[in-house]
Amino acid sequence: MSSRAMTTRRASIGSHAVLAVGALVMVVPFIWQIITSLKTIGESTQVPPGLWPAHPQWSNFDQVFTDLPFGSMFLNTALVAVGRTVAQLLFCSLAGYAFARLRFPGRNIIFAVFLALLMVPSYLLIIPQYQVIQSIGWLNTVQGIMLPGMFSAFGTFLLRQFFAGLPPSLDEAARIDGANPLRIWWSVMLPLVRPGLAALAVLTFLWSWNDLLWPLVVITSPDKMTLSPGLASLQSQFTTNYPVLMAGALVATVPVIAVFIVLQRQFIEGVAAAGNKG
Amino acid sequence: MPIPRRRTVLGAAAAALAAPALAACGGEGAGGGSKTLRYTLWDQNQYPAMIKAAKEFESQNPGVHISLELVPYGQYWTKLQTAAIGGTAPDVAWMSTLTFQLFAAYDQLLPLSTAANAASIGAANYPPALVEAYAWKGQQYGLPKDYDTIGLWYNKQLFDKAGVRYPDATWTWSDLRDAARKLTDKKAGVHGFAAEMSNQSCYYDFIYQNDGFVISPDRKRSGYDNPRTVEAITFLIDMIKDGSSPSMAEIVDSGSASLFQSGKLAMTYQGSWMTPQFAAVPLLKKYGDVTVMAKGRKRATITNGLGNCVFRTTRNPELAKKFALFMSGKRTGEIQAEAGVVIPGYRGTEKAWLATNKQWQLQSFIDEVPYAVPFPHSINSTAWQDDEQTYLPQAWAGYDDIGDATRKLADAMNLDLRREARTA
Known part of the structure; x- marks a missing residue:
């Protein structure tokens, strides 16, 4: 008995050690970013690198706000990220539901074509998408940034897999009760694929928050710009003020981390709920 | 947001050009006698000096508004090429000696003068190697706003x-x-x-x-x-x-x-x-x-040195040329020199740049100009x-x-x- 407890304990120490090393590897770059954001330019590029700044340069944070219209960039980024996430949840779940649960001619071929879209590098789409946005007259608008990211082949694929995993008896029962496909999608299916929706929401939000090239191409005026291009503009051709760049990146990351700390609980709840019902 | 009915590509391009103008002028339409020039650049370090110079151009040219667009260097050429293909390139943009030829070769740029007649736009005031670097097929497409050695x-x-x-x-x-x-x-x-x-x-x-x-x-x-x-x-x-x-x-x-x-x-x-x-x-x-x-x-x-080049799609070609020359000119040179980031291209304006770091023999960079080779x-x-x-x-x-x-x-x-x- 006691030896068994010992082994469990030893195993738990072992797994904790492995997890601690993993956590350290994940956290160190972030700590390094915080330290760098407080250094002078000279300290940040020193060889070999020093650990602590002699005098923490809090002014680096002030400079971010004078160099960039941070407030409006932040607002635009949040607007675009939320808009794209909500739209993807709606459109991808509709499409995924149709591909998984509805029978219509050519379903598999159309789905295969969708999947093929995953193979097209996004850079290839920049110019055609630009011309589409241009013909709508949405260049240099926030909705112009949002539009191409409101739907994705990946999201459709992801949610289709979730829908396809649900028992067929569910929609049969709902149909006998007189529900139409839209009703089945909304009232029966969506609550059951919550973990899939949470995963897609997390991925889309993060992708949108980091999206660099597309906003840059569509937007021309600084007050409509998002954070990623703003931070990228702190890097110059030859020299970069790394401490200020790190300070800016830090301020840009904090809200995302906050969002995920909040979402994390729902994410886990969603997974747990799905487990109970299955 | 309602989607407007499809327009012709040309109409859309014009609308797209007008959109930032409207946004920038706070509702003052193009018909109100005001003109907006879009100016694209990439260096955050030089941004304050560029804003200052553009403001001076505005005060010398009433009714003209300059809209500065700072684009990160890593994505600058992708953005400019996409916009040029879409017909929504800026009026004036920073170019490097390495890239302007590509835009010139695709007939995107408006020459400032013929190369033979470059003296008429003051080419004698700049390092000859760089004046020559901005000439292509007998046309002068830009003058160096700055240079480096x-x-x-x-x-x-x-x-x-x-x-x-x-x-x-x-x-x-x-x-x-x-x-x-x-x-x-x-x-x-x-x-x-x-x-x-x-x-x-x-x-x-x-x-x-x-x-x-x-x-x-x-x-x-x-x-x-x-x-x-x-x-x-x-x-x-x-x-x-x-x-x-x-x-x-x-x-x-x-x-x-x-x-x-x-x-x-x-x-x-x-x-x-x-x-x-x-x-x-x-x-x-x-x-x-x-x-x-x-x-x-x-x-x-x-x-090497950056040039100010005018895009062919500009709706105010004469004004855009005037602005491009101003941004490479003497006054802009002085403003850039005070900022101390780059050596201004206009001869004689580098003095303030030398004074920004008196502890070093910065004159050495200028002494090298006579035997400079373009990139x-x-x-x-x-x-x-x-x-x-x-x-x-x-x-x-x-x-x-x-x-x-x-x-x-x-x-x-x-x-x-x-x-x-x-x-x-």
Whole structure:
């Protein structure tokens, strides 16, 4: 008995050690970013690198706000990220539901074509998408940034897999009760694929928050710009003020981390709920 | 948001051009006598000076609004090309000597004058190498708003420690090599010089100082099979072999500028653009200095400079030309010089730039102008710059014989240049 407890304990120490090393590897770059954001330019590029700044340069944070219209960039980024996430949840779940649960001619071929879209590098789409946005007259608008990211082949694929995993008896029962496909999608299916929706929401939000090239191409005026291009503009051709760049990146990351700390609980709840019902 | 009905491409382009104008003027329409010029640039460090200069242009030209668009350098050309294809390019944009030809070749740019008549737009006031670099097929597409040259930066503290005389304008390649050897202190981790695989601020300079060339003057042939070119590269790599330069891996890991800033490098060739960064490092502010590069068979420095070019799609061509010339002109030069980031292109305005860091002999950068060589380029320079990145590291790291690597590079580059000639 006691030896068994010992082994469990030893195993738990072992797994904790492995997890601690993993956590350290994940956290160190972030700590390094915080330290760098407080250094002078000279300290940040020193060889070999020093650990602590002699005098923490809090002014680096002030400079971010004078160099960039941070407030409006932040607002635009949040607007675009939320808009794209909500739209993807709606459109991808509709499409995924149709591909998984509805029978219509050519379903598999159309789905295969969708999947093929995953193979097209996004850079290839920049110019055609630009011309589409241009013909709508949405260049240099926030909705112009949002539009191409409101739907994705990946999201459709992801949610289709979730829908396809649900028992067929569910929609049969709902149909006998007189529900139409839209009703089945909304009232029966969506609550059951919550973990899939949470995963897609997390991925889309993060992708949108980091999206660099597309906003840059569509937007021309600084007050409509998002954070990623703003931070990228702190890097110059030859020299970069790394401490200020790190300070800016830090301020840009904090809200995302906050969002995920909040979402994390729902994410886990969603997974747990799905487990109970299955 | 309702989607408006489909319009013609031209109409959409005009609408798209008008949209930022409306946003910028706060509702003041184009019919109200106000005109907006969109000006695209990439350097955050130069942004404040550019805003100041644009404001002065606005006050001299009532009713004109300049909308500055700062784009990160990494995505600048992608953005400009996409916008040009869509017909929504800015009115005026920063160009480099390497890229403006591509836009000119696709008929995107409006010449400022003919090359023969460049004196009429004041070309005599700029470094000739760069005026020439912005001419293409008999047309002058831009004037350099700034320029850069390369200097021999050194750390006096390390020179004093090794008992070596400071470098000066009399130095030749052999002085450089001997000093680099003496200054190297393996125990302290100090190297004499960085034989860096960096084009503008290292091996291109050596190649032209040795009377070699990267690309033939008619831009049809590679210079990497030229014996003088190969000799220059060999001179550099020999400094790595005898230990007076850090290895390629060490330089790539830390960066030559970082090594120099940390007192691990006694001498390094760095561009004039490093001045503000070096000034922020106390060690270099106190012990650093700069002089002209050592003389090889002859003197040479690679020079580059940004030009202000006008896009053909502009709706106010005369105003855009006037603005492009203003942003390369005397007053903008003075404003740029005070900011201390780059050397202004307009002759005589560099004085304030020299005064920003009086502790160093910054005049050395200006002394090099008479023998400056424009950055080697052709219409599609990136094609053969990729070749350089493929073959030269092999030689630098010692994996491949220098002669073999340069021969392979010459072949690849010649192939690219033939391809370029076919499409042009």
